[in-house]
Amino acid sequence: MNQPPHHPFVIAGRGGVGGKRGRGGGGGSEAPNSLKSRQIARIIDLLSEGPIVGPWDGAKSVYFDGVPVLGDDGTPNFENWTIAGNSGWPDQPVLPGFAQQQGEVAVSLQIKKDTPINRTILNGDVNRCRVTVSVPSLQVQNTTTGDIKGTSVVFRVYLQSNGGGFALVTEHTISGKTNTRYQRALAFPLTGDPPWDIRLERVTADSTKNNLQNDLYWDSFTEIIDQKINYTLSAVIGYTIDAEQFQTIPKRVVDCGGLIVSVPVNYDPITRVYTGVWSGTFKQAWTDNPAWVLYDLVTQNRYGLGDFVSINDIDKWGLYSIGQWCDALVPNGRGGQEPRWTFNGVISSQQEAFDLLAAVASVFRGGMYWAGGQMVGMADKPSDPVAQYTNANVLDGAFSYHDADIFARKTQYLVRWNDPTNLGEPRPALVEDQTGIAKFGIKRDEIIAIGCTSEGQAQRVGEATSSRSPMSMSVASAGAAGSSRRRRRRSGSMPP
Structure with a gap:
């Protein structure tokens, strides 16, 4: 399968999520909730060295917590999400909708009036900061009538650059009524030189009565770097996910075609057919044939042995025979047929070259060795006898x-x-x-x-x-x- 170059492999989305309204209780009237918060998680995952094929079937091949984003009939299983990805080409575009780098740091502390909270940003590449605060509930109950209405809480955000003293960034008021957790985020630029100190200070007096609920928490702050990075030669996928649908960041799984590698020009890796006599030249395509995965690891100069082993130092004709043997159809044990040997794995850590080549070659019950000035592949497959002893x-x-x-x-x-x-x-x-x-x-x-x-x-x-x-x-x-x-x-x- 040949991947069209330089194009994002997934661009999809689904919107339209409504908030939940509060309900009145007995013993007095309760105003409806007027505060509805929504947190959007923005995630970029590195899938692989590039270029790759990408998800086999768009968003149907992407899973959140084991559930496909789109069902087989195209029906979305989640709301308010977007997915975008790049296949890992050298000149691929910036990932659509993900021009920024963001890193969130948890704080999770209650802000008291006389006890402001400080946090420090050391990274000099950060351009902006976003603070997220929350109120578990924001309401006041009339002790005479039992009526429940909204109230407000005021806080201030300060910024200090390189120890030069704190300056007010903004004074902000959260006003309304909610009996469930409500979050609000405020973003502002970081001026001056690093390090920067962020201070949150409560202005409203702390509640000392049971009928007044206005506690204020600093949940987190996010370091934002406004740089357009295209992650060249890296296959990446970015998500925006409505946090309302998940208790935590969901586990993401992508069913995708892996690296595009060199395969014989007369070989169709999908049908596994070798046409005519091979000229010894290659084309670029995806394959799960372990012989050509092994060839890629030996010849690639980014993640393989290409800087140490010349293409001419490899017995490609021997690998061609092994590749044909791997592609031969054999019974699959369920009444059908399948290729004899395939490799669908992830190499996720640096390894000794010999150990890695031996591991991949073991898929076809073989190995690699040096003989006659070339790296030669071998496989435990039927062959003619080399000697007879009686x-x-x-x-x-x-x-x-x-x-x-x-x-x-x-x-x-x-x-x-x-x-x-x-x-x-x-x-x-x-x-x-x-x-x-x-x-x-x-x-x-x-x-x-x-x-x-x-x-x-x-x-x-x-x-x-x-x-x-x-x-x-x-x-x-x-x-x-x-x-x-x-x-x-x-x-x-x-x-x-």
Whole structure:
């Protein structure tokens, strides 16, 4: 799949949320709530190094707390949200609607009249500040009639630059009636030099009566940097979310196509068809074929080995054969077919190059090694014999055999894979050697199937491990032409 360059991959939104009104109680009249607050969370997530394909189906592929933003029929499951994203191209535009960087710092303290609260901003790149205050309730009850009405609370915001003394920014009044928490935010520029000290001071006297509720809290302040950053070569997705619908910031999951990498020019990574004879040249496309994921890690100079390994130092023809073998269709265990080996994983931390290449190559039961001046890929797949040994061409015409220690033998494998129907959560697949269990009992081993999102592939991983385990192998030793030769004899068949 080729991604059109330089375009945002998701721009969507949904508006229209109403506030909730207060209700009167008995014993007197109660004025309706006149204060209705709304907090909008603005979040930017880094998805990946770019460029990538992005969400497979727009907002239907974005999940808040496990729920898709849009249902399969396009019906929104949430209100008052927007989503915008960039795929990670070098000259991509600024993320629409997210030209600012913002960082919120919690305060969560009650402001008393004689006890102002100070907070400091040290970052000299910050241009503006936004303070958020709240009242748990704002109302007064007439002790004679029982009527409940609104009231007000006044507070001041001060700013000090580099210890030069506090100056008044604004005196603000919250006036109205609410019996539920109400928030208000005030933004102002930071003038002068850092560091800046922000002070909030209550002007209205503290309530000392039960019938007057006007407590004031400083919830948080937000550092705002007015810079237009396009996050070049980074795939990012930005959200605005109405906080009324969530108790906390929701967990975000994006079902997306990953990095666009180099694949053979005659290869369609969606149909997995190789057309004609390969010329040895490449094109850019998304693929989950582990052979071409491995090639990308070796050749990329941003996050791979491209600064140390030349393209000419790689046996691309050998990887081409491995790639075809990975793409071959095999039974999926549910009556259908699927590619033999795929890689759908996230590399989220820096690793030793050899360990990372070995991990990705293990997906196709292979590895990488240096031979003949090139980096060569290998896979444990059917091939022609390279030598044949019989009693006629070994020393003294005899072989000696021995089996593995009984404690090294495993008869049951628990293979962990990531289930795409459950947002990538891990699931186990059980593979058992019934013959071994009958003889030795259950001896379990656990395997993590790297980049595996198919239960059928997880089963093949377990079967391949079982077929190569000490349980299913004997080692034969014999002398030939003055040297010692060793070969393995498998009992059982090799998985597809």
